[in-house]
Amino acid sequence: VGDRSFVPLPRDFYYLLPTLAVARRLLGKVLVRRFDDGTFATGRIVEIEAYTVGDPASHAFRGRTPRNRTMFGPPGHAYIYLNYGLHYCLNAVTAAQGCPEAVLIRAVEPQCGTASLWHNYFGSEAKEEVARLEPRLGAGPGRIGKAFAIDRSFDGTDLADARSPVFLASGDEIPDEDIVTTTRIGITKGVDLPWRFYVRSSRFVSKKK
DNA sequence: TAGACGATAGCCT
DNA sequence: GGCTATCGTCTAA
Numbered sequence: 351v352g353d354r355s356f357v358p359l360p361r362d363f364y365y366l367l368p369t370l371a372v373a374r375r376l377l378g379k380v381l382v383r384r385f386d387d388g389t390f391a392t393g394r395i396v397e398i399e400a401y402t403v404g405d406p407a408s409h410a411f412r413g414r415t416p417r418n419r420t421m422f423g424p425p426g427h428a429y430i431y432l433n434y435g436l437h438y439c440l441n442a443v444t445a446a447q448g449c450p451e452a453v454l455i456r457a458v459e460p461q462c463g464t465a466s467l468w469h470n471y472f473g474s475e476a477k478e479e480v481a482r483l484e485p486r487l488g489a490g491p492g493r494i495g496k497a498f499a500i501d502r503s504f505d506g507t508d509l510a511d512a513r514s515p516v517f518l519a520s521g522d523e524i525p526d527e528d529i530v531t532t533t534r535i536g537i538t539k540g541v542d543l544p545w546r547f548y549v550r551s552s553r554f555v556s557k558k559k
Numbered sequence: 560t561a562g563a564c565g566a567t568a569g570c571c572t
Numbered sequence: 573g574g575c576t577a578t579c580g581t582c583t584a585a
Contacts, residue, residue: 399566407566417581435579437567454566492567502580536566556567 356382356392356519361510364425369444369451373400374547376442377529378522381458383498384515391466391498393458393488394521396552399534399545401441402451406539410450421450426510430495430502437492438501442509442518456535456546458488459554460497467497490556524549532559 359379364372381393401408409418409431420429421443429441429452445451460467464481468474471487481487487497495501500516509518527550534546535557548555 401566409566412582415582431566432580434565434567434577436577439566441566456566486568490568534566538565 356380356512356517358510358512358517358519359426361424361426364442364444364510365446369400369402369453370545372444373398373453373545374529374531376453376455376518377547377549378524380461380519380521381440381455381494381498382512382517382519383463383500385463385466385499386515389463389466391463392461392519393467393494393498394461395455395458395518396488397455397457397546397548397555399454399456399547400444400451401454401545403445403449405543405545407534407537407541407543408450408452414450418450420506421452422448423506426508428500428504428507428509428516430500430505432502433492438495439491440494440498440500440504440516454491455494456491457548457552457554457556458494459552460484460487470499471497485554489554493556530559 441452467487468476468481
């Protein structure tokens with residue numbers, strides 16, 4: 351699979367509309383990972399959460415710190431953080447520069463390069479067709495980090511540039527009736543806000559509600 | 560500089 | 573459903 355087949359989402363995708371609308375529209379789009387050896391792995395985004403200014407669950411709620419500084423930077427870049435000392439989670443920075451908002455990519459359906467994803471995750475070999483059906487390779491933000499080999503060193507990566515080792519590309523349009531809007535997961539503040547979106551028909555969603 | 564804890568996931572019951 | 577591994581980051585002092 352060559353990078354020519356992947357058209358990165360333009361920068362304005364990330365800030366022209368409000369973060370909630372951006373989150374919703376990212377469903378069906380494609381996470382593209384180019385490994386050091388030039389091979390690719392891709393996954394279709396099926397679950398996402400929004401974190402906005404004034405949102406008590408946001409890492410930026412208490413202002414700028416060394417960890418969250420990329421949230422304050424230009425839109426369309428990756429914000430990556432380590433959670434529970436174990437899991438690297440991938441966010442896309444949204445809204446205008448200086449406005450610290452982001453969306454957390456919570457689940458993807460593995461598409462291309464699934465044998466690599468399997469190897470990253472399980473440390474063993476598997477056939478593409480087997481790997482493509484394995485939910486653990488994409489159902490959960492920590493799992494995405496592990497399978498796609500994304501860690502804190504990717505923080506700040508430009509997701510709107512096809513030359514980046516990680517970027518987001520255009521994909522399917524998800525019909526409204528196949529999108530579920532619900533509350534976010536694993537947080538203790540802002541628990542009632544319906545700011546999680548997922549694709550109803552996907553078996554790769556981390557938790558259905 | 561210490562202490563608490565988190566935008567999780569795996570394994571066990 | 574419960575327990576916990578594991579460590580960077582924040583907060584307060």
